[in-house]
Amino acid sequence: MLPLLLIAGAAGANLAFLGLGSVFDYPDVLAKPAQEVLTQFHANQFVISALFLLLAASAALMAPISTNLAKRTNNPGPIVPLGIAAAAVQVIGLMRWPLIVPFVDDPDTFHALSTVLGTVIGETIGYALTAAWTFLVARRSGLRAIAWPAAALVATGVLIPLGVPGADLANFLGYVLWTAWLVALTIKIIRTARPRRALQAA
Template sequence: MTSSIRSPHIGDTTPAASIPPMPGSHRVHDRLTGLVAAGTATLFTGAFALLGATFDYPDILDREAGEILTRFADAGSGTRVLWYLMLVSSLAFIPLAVLVHRNLRSRGRGSALNDLTAVIGVVAGVLQALGFARWTFAMPYLSDTYVDPATTAATRDAVVVTFEVFHRYLGGALGEHLGFASPPSGRPVSPCCSAAWLESRD
């Protein structure tokens, strides 16, 4: 009896059969993606709401620099922790975008729309993280220096100028504009994400 199994030969151009995904692998990936998505949304929404209650965010962004610095210094460590949570939630959107893209491609649903959505998601996470990073790294020093009674008027003026640079560039240009044009704030990119998901279900 001749065996039906052929040994590979050098120069054989017959394509090897693709290995199907292990049963349940999609389900595991879906659950992981769902957990990351739920955790990111909960963390961002919760921190955002608490900052609104304790720091008047985002309305405080339109106040004078001196008022913002003073309010931040008076807010205490609790508000600073909330800004760290906002930073973490923005960074968490980077692996989330990658997970969604990977899940769709693993089902053979890769497309230009899926690729674009993933790129926008990663970029959005980076830009929002840059915007929130100013509150966790620059603002503590700037606000403490501004309210310090020993600070001279010239130093206080320099603090205000430095704050305005961070506030207008990292915050206004990158974080609140380019970053918030994508999730987790979920505005224009939400239709893209939905379209990519619906495409994967066809």
């Protein structure tokens, strides 16, 4: 079950990012004026909304992934609450696109929604919680050489609202590395499970 969740999370996030980058110029589009963002969104809102739903679903998988990971360690610590919190805030931020933005035409309203649901909740808090969760899981499951740099780069996302140069690129690279870590973690879990099955069958 856990390997499937990890692969689904990594694959879903990458497919959504690739699709959004292609049809919506995401995330660079967020730096454009609100009216321009709305115009681009409404021009292809059904496809864009579907891709944000996929991205939100991938983020939501952090919750069941966390509960499954906790079952594999004697001292899970705050892995589960951190994972659930990280999943929740990201889903809240992302779901504004398919649920609210299609009905918004006013740039000021859109800017307020993007600031509260996007920048503050979904992104800033989401980046911090995801980075902390990744660091903690890596301490207990290994693969720190991949996970800890990924967590550090993801955490740079909290600097994006402050206008720190390069923070957005560092955050993007962090998520690429983060999904690679999910795949590597999947491979490790599968490999460690094989000897146990062999012993049980003996």
